Amino acid sequence: MTGVPTFAVVGHPNKGKSSIVSTLAQDDSVRIAPEPGTTTECRAYPMRVDGEVQYVLVDTPGFQRARRALEWMRARETHAGAHRAVVEAFVAEHRATGQFRDECELLTPVLAGAGILYVADGARPYGPDFEAEMEILRWTGQPSMALVNPIGGHAHVAEWRAALSQYFKIVRVFDAQAASFETRLDLLRGFGQLAEEWRAPLDAAVTAIAEERERVHARVARAIAELLAEMLTFVAERRIPVGADSDDFRESLEREWQDALRAREREARRAVEQTYGHRVLQREERPFDLLERDLFSIDDWFLWGLNRRQLVASGAAGGAAVGGVIDAAAHGASLLAGALLGAAIGGAGAWWSSSRLARVRMFTLPLGGQLLRCGPAASPNFPYVVLGRALYHHARIAGRSHAVRSPLALADGPGENWIDRLSAEQRRTLDRAFRALRRDRADAADELARVLEPIVAQGDAPTGAAATAVAHG
Amino acid sequence: MARIDLARVVDLATALDADSRGDPAQLRQRDRAISQKLAARANDATARVAAWLDALRAPGPSAGERARAAQRVLRSLLVALGAALGASTAFAVFAYDGSRPVNVMHVIAVFVGVQFVLVAATLVLSLPESWRRRVPGLAALQDVLRLASPGRWQPALRRVLLPAQREALDRAIGLARRHQRLYGEVHKWALLVASQMFAVSFHAAALAVAALLVVFSDLAFGWSTTLTSEARRVHHILTWLATPWSRWLPEAVPPYALVEQTQYFRGAGGFTGAAPHSAAWWPFLLACMTCYGLAPRLALLAFASLRQRAALQRVFSGMPGAADLRDRLDSRWIATAGEGAEPAPRAVPARDHARAPRPPRVRAVRWSGLALGDGEIVALVRAALGSELAGAIPGGAGSGRSDAALCAELAAAGDAPALLVKAWEPPLGEFTDWLSELRSALGARTPIFVLPVAAESALASGSDARIWTRALDAVGDPFLFVVTTDGAA
Numbered sequence: 023m024t025g026v027p028t029f030a031v032v033g034h035p036n037k038g039k040s041s042i043v044s045t046l047a048q049d050d051s052v053r054i055a056p057e058p059g060t061t062t063e064c065r066a067y068p069m070r071v072d073g074e075v076q077y078v079l080v081d082t083p084g085f086q087r088a089r090r091a092l093e094w095m096r097a098r099e100t101h102a103g104a105h106r107a108v109v110e111a112f113v114a115e116h117r118a119t120g121q122f123r124d125e126c127e128l129l130t131p132v133l134a135g136a137g138i139l140y141v142a143d144g145a146r147p148y149g150p151d152f153e154a155e156m157e158i159l160r161w162t163g164q165p166s167m168a169l170v171n172p173i174g175g176h177a178h179v180a181e182w183r184a185a186l187s188q189y190f191k192i193v194r195v196f197d198a199q200a201a202s203f204e205t206r207l208d209l210l211r212g213f214g215q216l217a218e219e220w221r222a223p224l225d226a227a228v229t230a231i232a233e234e235r236e237r238v239h240a241r242v243a244r245a246i247a248e249l250l251a252e253m254l255t256f257v258a259e260r261r262i263p264v265g266a267d268s269d270d271f272r273e274s275l276e277r278e279w280q281d282a283l284r285a286r287e288r289e290a291r292r293a294v295e296q297t298y299g300h301r302v303l304q305r306e307e308r309p310f311d312l313l314e315r316d317l318f319s320i321d322d323w324f325l326w327g328l329n330r331r332q333l334v335a336s337g338a339a340g341g342a343a344v345g346g347v348i349d350a351a352a353h354g355a356s357l358l359a360g361a362l363l364g365a366a367i368g369g370a371g372a373w374w375s376s377s378r379l380a381r382v383r384m385f386t387l388p389l390g391g392q393l394l395r396c397g398p399a400a401s402p403n404f405p406y407v408v409l410g411r412a413l414y415h416h417a418r419i420a421g422r423s424h425a426v427r428s429p430l431a432l433a434d435g436p437g438e439n440w441i442d443r444l445s446a447e448q449r450r451t452l453d454r455a456f457r458a459l460r461r462d463r464a465d466a467a468d469e470l471a472r473v474l475e476p477i478v479a480q481g482d483a484p485t486g487a488a489a490t491a492v493a494h495g
Numbered sequence: 496m497a498r499i500d501l502a503r504v505v506d507l508a509t510a511l512d513a514d515s516r517g518d519p520a521q522l523r524q525r526d527r528a529i530s531q532k533l534a535a536r537a538n539d540a541t542a543r544v545a546a547w548l549d550a551l552r553a554p555g556p557s558a559g560e561r562a563r564a565a566q567r568v569l570r571s572l573l574v575a576l577g578a579a580l581g582a583s584t585a586f587a588v589f590a591y592d593g594s595r596p597v598n599v600m601h602v603i604a605v606f607v608g609v610q611f612v613l614v615a616a617t618l619v620l621s622l623p624e625s626w627r628r629r630v631p632g633l634a635a636l637q638d639v640l641r642l643a644s645p646g647r648w649q650p651a652l653r654r655v656l657l658p659a660q661r662e663a664l665d666r667a668i669g670l671a672r673r674h675q676r677l678y679g680e681v682h683k684w685a686l687l688v689a690s691q692m693f694a695v696s697f698h699a700a701a702l703a704v705a706a707l708l709v710v711f712s713d714l715a716f717g718w719s720t721t722l723t724s725e726a727r728r729v730h731h732i733l734t735w736l737a738t739p740w741s742r743w744l745p746e747a748v749p750p751y752a753l754v755e756q757t758q759y760f761r762g763a764g765g766f767t768g769a770a771p772h773s774a775a776w777w778p779f780l781l782a783c784m785t786c787y788g789l790a791p792r793l794a795l796l797a798f799a800s801l802r803q804r805a806a807l808q809r810v811f812s813g814m815p816g817a818a819d820l821r822d823r824l825d826s827r828w829i830a831t832a833g834e835g836a837e838p839a840p841r842a843v844p845a846r847d848h849a850r851a852p853r854p855p856r857v858r859a860v861r862w863s864g865l866a867l868g869d870g871e872i873v874a875l876v877r878a879a880l881g882s883e884l885a886g887a888i889p890g891g892a893g894s895g896r897s898d899a900a901l902c903a904e905l906a907a908a909g910d911a912p913a914l915l916v917k918a919w920e921p922p923l924g925e926f927t928d929w930l931s932e933l934r935s936a937l938g939a940r941t942p943i944f945v946l947p948v949a950a951e952s953a954l955a956s957g958s959d960a961r962i963w964t965r966a967l968d969a970v971g972d973p974f975l976f977v978v979t980t981d982g983a984a
Contacts, residue, residue, distance in 0.1 A: 034920070035921050035923065036921045036962070043833075046831070047831045047832055047833060048831050048832070049831065049832040049833050051832070051833065051836075051837060052833065052837065053837045057921075057962060057965055057966065058921030058922065058923070058962065058966060062838060063838060065833050065834070065835065065837065066833065066834050067831060067832065067833045067834070068830070068831075068834065069829075069830070069831045070828070070829070070830040070831075071827050071828070071829055072527060072531070072827050072828050073524075073527075073528070073828065081833075085923075086923050086924030086925060087923070087924050087925045087928065088925075089925055090895055090925060090928075093894055093895055124924065146919045146920070147919070147950065149863070149864060149917070149920070150864055150892070151863045151864065151892070151920070230827060230829055231829060231831075233827075234826075234827070234829040237822065237826050240822070241819065241822060244818050244819065248815060296518075296519050297519065299520070299832070301518070461625065461628075462624070463625075465813070468813070468818070471818075
């Protein structure tokens with residue numbers, strides 16, 4: 023076997039071959055449908071690093087006439103050493119006739135040297151009608167591995183393992199819809215075990231994919247930092263005629279300000295989805311989905327951002343720092359009264375301003391006329407709310423397999439407050455970064471992106487169960 | 496480090512704006528390919544981005560070059576205006592018709608006094624953005640001063656631009672407005688550069704006119720002011736003004752005698768003709784105009800240009816999408832997606848299964864090893880079709896010959912066949928092939944019933960039922976009926 027390692031994903035129709043390809047190739051354009059025969063032609067998914075192909079996955083049509091095909095082959099069987107030649111003769115004879123179109127199509131890459139990844143559905147019972155196709159694959163003599171893809175549950179996984187181990191040296195359970203990133207890498211590494219000469223290229227490919235994932239975290243951190251920078255500094259302005267009542271414009275300007283921020287949040291979500299290669303993701307817009315609840319639904323803010331205790335603590339810490347400067351200036355003569363008073367004022371201020379969105383203010387222009395300005399967002403909790411929503415969305419996208427075709431439903435809450443998972447140092451750094459953003463410092467977004475990178479990576483921590491490998495010698 | 500100007504910034508912003516709507520995977524592929532051909536050093540990010548821009552460059556002038564050309568036209572107009580105003584002012588201040596000398600005080604007031612005020616205003620405008628929030632009233636003062644800045648006159652001059660230049664300039668201004676946080680500094684320094692160019696041309700022209708008048712006409716100088724009549728006090732002030740050049744240009748420092756001799760008063764008998772050496776004022780006046788008018792403006796122009804360049808450099812590396820571009824250029828391109836597009840699925844027209852016949856007897860076939868007892872088959876057939884069971888035979892698990900024999904047996908029996916299949920397995924080509932053989936054996940109008948049976952020995956429902964129904968609809972046999980709990984046969 024020479025050339026680029028190639029793996030043909032084969033099996034019965036509707037057993038999740040395309041799901042596995044979609045997950046491993048991180049390509050959500052793969053057609054996955056309940057109807058059998060959705061895949062009618064082989065489609066290659068080359069993994070490239072800087073244009074150089076490292077390995078190729080080939081999605082194939084399912085076996086349609088395996089029993090008849092095997093019958094044809096058995097009629098021409100002479101001895102075990104000629105099995106492969108019989109399969110080649112089968113493909114050669116039937117390619118033009120179209121009688122065994124699917125079998126010819128799926129056997130072509132295998133006979134060209136591809137490793138076999140045989141896929142079975144662990145949620146459906148095993149039956150002897152699968153044996154014809156497994157036998158044909160065995161006749162090709164290619165290295166092979168069986169993957170049990172429990173599409174709808176694990177009810178028959180053990181039964182399948184027992185049967186598959188009769189035909190394949192390696193049997194693994196791989197849930198294409200729920201597999202974590204690490205599980206996917208682990209499976210790819212497993213492909214390298216099929217042939218000695220495939221191990222090095224597969225290991226190199228896995229390393230490249232893992233490095234790329236780290237860069238994806240950096241890209242997402244940048245996207246979220248840019249989002250925060252814009253949302254914390256955005257102001258909506260409108261010139262109003264001299265003498266006009268500002269109240270007539272106040273409400274519509276506030277609405278315009280909020281709509282712009284909502285649109286910006288949606289744009290950032292799309293960017294994150296695209297960064298993870300989810301190009302055709304649909305979103306289920308249900309009123310009970312948390313992320314579809316309004317950004318400005320202040321009742322939900324404590325779900326996403328700082329809770330009251332954290333808000334007061336944050337405000338008090340800021341106030342104490344300012345008061346501490348006064349104490350220092352007094353050389354301690356104030357007996358820490360400055361820090362205590364500052365903490366009290368800061369904490370109380372944070373409490374009272376926690377639900378304040380943005381101020382609408384009127385300015386008189388130098389050459390006449392008036393300017394009504396809404397924003398920027400005033401609440402100390404607002405950046406945490408925006409960040410909490412963005413991180414939750416990111417975690418759902420990062421953990422979503424490309425094989426999942428259902429709309430992105432975000433009904434489950436973020437659970438434990440994400441802020442509690444941050445270290446004290448991370449909290450302090452975030453506070454500093456938000457203050458810099460509010461001051462409109464030019465490099466504040468870059469600095470925040472650096473702070474966010476490990477937090478984003480934390481949100482992409484493995485959650486799925488690792489694939490189980492059962493090796494049979 | 497590559498030099499970044501307005502054209503580069505506008506071109507990069509335009510390119511990144513277009514890229515923001517592109518497919519990230521394609522952009523990654525394109526940019527990585529460009530990056531591998533770039534000669535610029537990997538550690539000079541600015542140079543690499545500039546080289547990337549060059550690689551993407553389309554033939555003809557770019558939007559940035561048009562914007563830069565427009566800016567040059569506007570600045571040239573400002574320079575011309577400044578020169579015209581400077582020359583006119585010099586002609587007015589140095590006007591001498593023999594009736595009254597050129598008042599030295601006027602020259603000092605216009606080319607020194609006013610300049611102190613204007614330079615101070617420029618310095619206030621150039622204070623850092625963060626000071627606007629810290630110093631009370633500074634924001635309002637800067638806003639008012641900006642209104643008087645000659646740089647602000649540029650929009651009024653844009654009518655002279657070519658349409659393409661105007662469009663490019665408007666696009667650049669639109670960008671600056673959209674990303675105020677980023678472009679604020681560039682805007683500020685660009686305004687100050689334009690203002691200083693105006694001021695430099697004003698002073699240069701004034702100086703040139705003054706020199707020409709000195710050379711080509713006979714000027715008489717004197718001084719007159721209401722504030723003081725003491726020549727010594729005036730001499731003291733003038734000596735202080737001449738301090739910067741007094742060491743190396745002593746002839747440009749007015750001696751006390753000249754100050755005393757050239758004082759004049761208006762009114763009858765006030766000016767009786769030029770003092771003998773009144774022309775000796777000119778070196779001092781030209782030195783004043785150079786030192787307090789032209790030189791500070793040249794210095795401010797250089798400072799504002801440097802700050803503008805630094806601000807452009809920051810914008811170039813910090814604009815939205817720039818970090819992503821550097822990432823695309825410097826990190827390996829990893830692609831895993833499929834080649835080509837998925838073939839479109841075949842559309843299957845849905846059939847109406849409602850008017851299926853109810854035969855009194857059917858003969859059941861347990862397809863592909865379906866494990867069902869006779870009692871279960873009887874119950875299923877009765878529930879699904881209301882028919883009696885004539886018999887049940889296995890099929891679909893042996894050779895092609897045995898499947899053919901089954902067709903013959905069913906045709907000979909004369910009862911409509913009811914094919915019991917595993918609902919959880921989709922219909923395969925093998926099964927539909929055999930259905931065609933069976934149809935040939937039975938004739939065109941004998942009904943064939945397919946009963947997908949779920950694992951719990953009940954008729955299929957849900958997605959399994961839909962899969963069977965849709966797949967067998969594709970066969971196009973009007974007397975082939977799929978019986979599920981979702982739709983009666």
